[in-house]
Amino acid sequence: MHSLQFTAESSSNGLLQRDFTVGGVPGVLWSPAHAGGERAPLVLMAHGGGNHKTHPAMAGRARLLVTGCGFHVAVIDAPGHGDRPRTAHDEAEIAELFRARAAGEPEGPIVVRYNDHLAQLAVPEYRATLDALQELPEIGGAGPVGFWGINMGTAIGVPFVAAEPRITAAVFGQHWPDVLAEKAKLITIPIEYDMQWDDEHISREEGLALFDAFASAEKSLHVNSGRHKELPRFEADSAARFFARHLGAAVTASA
Amino acid sequence: MHSLQFTAESSSNGLLQRDFTVGGVPGVLWSPAHAGGERAPLVLMAHGGGNHKTHPAMAGRARLLVTGCGFHVAVIDAPGHGDRPRTAHDEAEIAELFRARAAGEPEGPIVVRYNDHLAQLAVPEYRATLDALQELPEIGGAGPVGFWGINMGTAIGVPFVAAEPRITAAVFGQHWPDVLAEKAKLITIPIEYDMQWDDEHISREEGLALFDAFASAEKSLHVNSGRHKELPRFEADSAARFFARHLGAAVTASA
Numbered sequence: 001m002h003s004l005q006f007t008a009e010s011s012s013n014g015l016l017q018r019d020f021t022v023g024g025v026p027g028v029l030w031s032p033a034h035a036g037g038e039r040a041p042l043v044l045m046a047h048g049g050g051n052h053k054t055h056p057a058m059a060g061r062a063r064l065l066v067t068g069c070g071f072h073v074a075v076i077d078a079p080g081h082g083d084r085p086r087t088a089h090d091e092a093e094i095a096e097l098f099r100a101r102a103a104g105e106p107e108g109p110i111v112v113r114y115n116d117h118l119a120q121l122a123v124p125e126y127r128a129t130l131d132a133l134q135e136l137p138e139i140g141g142a143g144p145v146g147f148w149g150i151n152m153g154t155a156i157g158v159p160f161v162a163a164e165p166r167i168t169a170a171v172f173g174q175h176w177p178d179v180l181a182e183k184a185k186l187i188t189i190p191i192e193y194d195m196q197w198d199d200e201h202i203s204r205e206e207g208l209a210l211f212d213a214f215a216s217a218e219k220s221l222h223v224n225s226g227r228h229k230e231l232p233r234f235e236a237d238s239a240a241r242f243f244a245r246h247l248g249a250a251v252t253a254s255a
Numbered sequence: 256m257h258s259l260q261f262t263a264e265s266s267s268n269g270l271l272q273r274d275f276t277v278g279g280v281p282g283v284l285w286s287p288a289h290a291g292g293e294r295a296p297l298v299l300m301a302h303g304g305g306n307h308k309t310h311p312a313m314a315g316r317a318r319l320l321v322t323g324c325g326f327h328v329a330v331i332d333a334p335g336h337g338d339r340p341r342t343a344h345d346e347a348e349i350a351e352l353f354r355a356r357a358a359g360e361p362e363g364p365i366v367v368r369y370n371d372h373l374a375q376l377a378v379p380e381y382r383a384t385l386d387a388l389q390e391l392p393e394i395g396g397a398g399p400v401g402f403w404g405i406n407m408g409t410a411i412g413v414p415f416v417a418a419e420p421r422i423t424a425a426v427f428g429q430h431w432p433d434v435l436a437e438k439a440k441l442i443t444i445p446i447e448y449d450m451q452w453d454d455e456h457i458s459r460e461e462g463l464a465l466f467d468a469f470a471s472a473e474k475s476l477h478v479n480s481g482r483h484k485e486l487p488r489f490e491a492d493s494a495a496r497f498f499a500r501h502l503g504a505a506v507t508a509s510a
Contacts, residue, residue, distance in 0.1 A: 221478035234500065245489065
């Protein structure tokens with residue numbers, strides 16, 4: 001088993017940020033700055049395609065969960081993203097995506113196959129990261145663990161959660177059913193799923209089909225008007241409340 | 256114009272409840288008990304079929320909005336409901352609904368036509384109630400007004416809101432598009448819409464079609480697993496936060 005090595009530490013506004021690596025994969029762990037090491041639930045996050053572990057969307061969600069719910073929050077760079085090198089395959093797929101975009105061709109088939117490739121690499125990395133994080137005394141191995149990933153974070157998260165019994169609640173959204181629906185059928189924990197009603201890349205039928213595939217007895221779909229990149233900010237607040245309900249924390253007004 | 260007459264008053268746990276009538280229609284107004292008459296936004300609610308103005312669902316939602324957001328909340332008995340007499344037409348439609356239910360026939364066609372009939376009576380009553388409530392100094396004529404009605408409350412609310420420019424945000428849910436979609440196309444204010452993914456009366460296609468019909472630039476659909484009567488309690492919390500966002504109030508932890 002890979003152990004976790006902290007590489008940097010900083011804190012601001014009640015948020016302790018610790019950079020780490022597990023088996024060479026760089027990640028970041030956010031925690032309450034003044035908790036005195038007391039044990040609290042963990043939420044694992046996965047970032048979107050083209051982004052990285054400390055993108056403002058990640059840091060903003062972490063702030064909601066840490067300062068609003070008292071949770072620990074961790075995210076790692078996906079393969080080919082953030083501080084990790086791109087392979088020739090990464091470069092070729094990204095070039096193909098940009099070519100399709102410039103030509104006005106559908107991006108879906110390229111995103112689906114490239115994200116599936118990345119997910120196959122990332123799932124064992126997430127598992128190793130969770131193993132290592134649960135060795136920390138302030139997280140531990142017995143507490144509930146959430147997962148939150150939209151877009152590419154869903155492409156990684158659905159196969160990860162489908163095979164990971166330690167995850168007890170998950171927020172997903174904005175992906176295609178092609179590869180993921182079969183994995184979603186294996187997921188029975190509570191989920192919240194986001195989709196955009198006017199998504200120019202993912203059709204309504206595709207979004208609804210992936211939501212429908214989850215076997216969870218308790219699942220919620222949040223549809224909002226707007227295009228792919230217009231997911232409203234209040235859905236992050238909703239996700240934080242979802243995790244508070246399922247991982248067991250009181251939400252303060254800031255979340 | 257009918258004026259509002261208060262007929263009873265009580266208060267408990269920070270909630271002032273005043274029964275009233277407007278033009279013979281009985282209603283109830285909930286307000287913060289210790290506000291000292293200061294002006295606050297109003298949310299009009301409409302109850303579901305077979306229920307009444309002080310059904311626990313109404314009182315519970317009122318508590319979220321009053322104690323959580325500081326709003327005033329009012330609801331009136333629908334025609335043939337609560338303290339209002341049933342006509343021969345009401346009795347015949349209710350008997351027909353029970354007959355269809357016992358025979359295992361679809362309830363939708365009966366509910367749609369009966370709710371449409373009641374809505375035609377109720378819309379002018381809601382307008383008169385709003386006129387009268389806005390004469391109260393603690394509500395006034397200039398503030399934002401919300402509308403919240405699910406099931407029959409949506410059948411009344413959609414035509415009411417479509418013709419009522421004073422309503423600035425609305426929560427609807429769980430009805431058929433047959434009669435309401437044409438009215439929904441006239442509505443452009445922010446809405447939140449609830450539907451149940453496993454509704455035994457309203458198909459997914461029907462629920463999605465009514466949500467799709469709203470012309471609102473900002474609209475959210477909340478789908479939850481479960482049957483018609485299993486709308487999760489946390490959707491009431493979500494609706495309260497929706498009104499807090501749009502009518503302008505800070506939500507306290509209790510909402």
